Amino acid sequence: MQRITIPEILQDEWFKKGYKPPVFEEKDDTNLDDVEAVFKDSEEHHVMEKRKEEEQQPTTMNAFELISMSKGLNLENLFDAEQGFKRETRFTSKCPANEIIHKIEAAAKPLGFDVHKKNYKMRLESSKAGRKGNLNVATEIFQMAPSLHMVELRKAKGDTLEFHKFYKNLSTCLEDVVWKTEEDMKEVK
Amino acid sequence: MGCLQCKAKRLCPKRENPVKLASQTAFSVSEVEALFELFKIISSSLIDDGLISKEEFRLALFHNNKKKNIFTDRIFDLFDANKKGVIDFADFVRALNVFHPNTSQEDKINFSFRLYDMDGTGFIERQEVKEMLNALLSECEMKLSEEIIEAILDKTFMDADTNQDGKIDMQEWKSFVSRNPSLLRVMTLPYLRDITTTFPSFVFNTEVDEVATLSENTRSG
Numbered sequence: 087m088q089r090i091t092i093p094e095i096l097q098d099e100w101f102k103k104g105y106k107p108p109v110f111e112e113k114d115d116t117n118l119d120d121v122e123a124v125f126k127d128s129e130e131h132h133v134m135e136k137r138k139e140e141e142q143q144p145t146t147m148n149a150f151e152l153i154s155m156s157k158g159l160n161l162e163n164l165f166d167a168e169q170g171f172k173r174e175t176r177f178t179s180k181c182p183a184n185e186i187i188h189k190i191e192a193a194a195k196p197l198g199f200d201v202h203k204k205n206y207k208m209r210l211e212s213s214k215a216g217r218k219g220n221l222n223v224a225t226e227i228f229q230m231a232p233s234l235h236m237v238e239l240r241k242a243k244g245d246t247l248e249f250h251k252f253y254k255n256l257s258t259c260l261e262d263v264v265w266k267t268e269e270d271m272k273e274v275k
Numbered sequence: 276m277g278c279l280q281c282k283a284k285r286l287c288p289k290r291e292n293p294v295k296l297a298s299q300t301a302f303s304v305s306e307v308e309a310l311f312e313l314f315k316i317i318s319s320s321l322i323d324d325g326l327i328s329k330e331e332f333r334l335a336l337f338h339n340n341k342k343k344n345i346f347t348d349r350i351f352d353l354f355d356a357n358k359k360g361v362i363d364f365a366d367f368v369r370a371l372n373v374f375h376p377n378t379s380q381e382d383k384i385n386f387s388f389r390l391y392d393m394d395g396t397g398f399i400e401r402q403e404v405k406e407m408l409n410a411l412l413s414e415c416e417m418k419l420s421e422e423i424i425e426a427i428l429d430k431t432f433m434d435a436d437t438n439q440d441g442k443i444d445m446q447e448w449k450s451f452v453s454r455n456p457s458l459l460r461v462m463t464l465p466y467l468r469d470i471t472t473t474f475p476s477f478v479f480n481t482e483v484d485e486v487a488t489l490s491e492n493t494r495s496g
Binding site for chain 2: 151
């Protein structure tokens, strides 16, 4: 006779009596205004010129977006010794944007993620509940040059350690897409 | 604050009252005390004098005090409000306050503008942006051709420099940032909300209790 598993307990009638599933308060302050805006507007009539442009090309990075990646500007490093894992990561790729999207999708689905795409932004939602609710990852692709793209992955909801594990799994599947990882980029000689 | 207390804690420069600093910032008194724990770590890393030098600041951000970085140096200059060449605890708290999640967007926008206006002319010039971009690329060991760099600059200035005079003024910056909110991401540190849990040892070193606060006003400096 095997011990009952957690998923089985969650299904059991006895457990379900009077059970209120926990609501995880999202303390983390990741700014996802721009990503949220894209997904909220999906039903609305597109009026802005900019939106039309985005449908054809990923957003071109402006100089300040690049500059703000500097380790010297990211004061969270002051807290580094005490902090655990990062909530966002990025890598560059020489593949075309569409190919990057397809590869990420192909890698994320077998890991149990539902994929929502809009222009060059994606939302990856875990179908399995994690330690702090379902892991939810926002992805965006920026164009640095015609053949060079920056891919950013940010944890939108869920446990940071799980995000870290997810990214480690994802990157093994994306080996042929990734040109430089964040570790490569931040290495200071 | 009594001299006895000062000597006991090896605080050479007078430490500003945490209650006062808390009242002037978004931090609570406990949070200010927790920040002091962090400040102690950074300010004692090279020379234990209760002050953060430029090298100690670089060390804290890069784990390497030899590496010159124009951004770190610029942030240091902005933290060092009175141009002393060192950052004291009050400077530290007041500057970090700008990065608090509860601080107004306006304050963050102003700080970021001064940050990027490296030479303090009141404008962010194209040449400055080019210099910063090159610094970033060299930090990341990414090589982009001159053409691509110019293209990125062209696009940036087309977006931001609305009067097309080759430089970005404060108004243009405000407008640019409101259209691109992700540019202010570096100006908020969510970690500041959890500072008392990150540095719980502040409770052992707390100077603040009801009696102390009362007697603060009667004790002579």
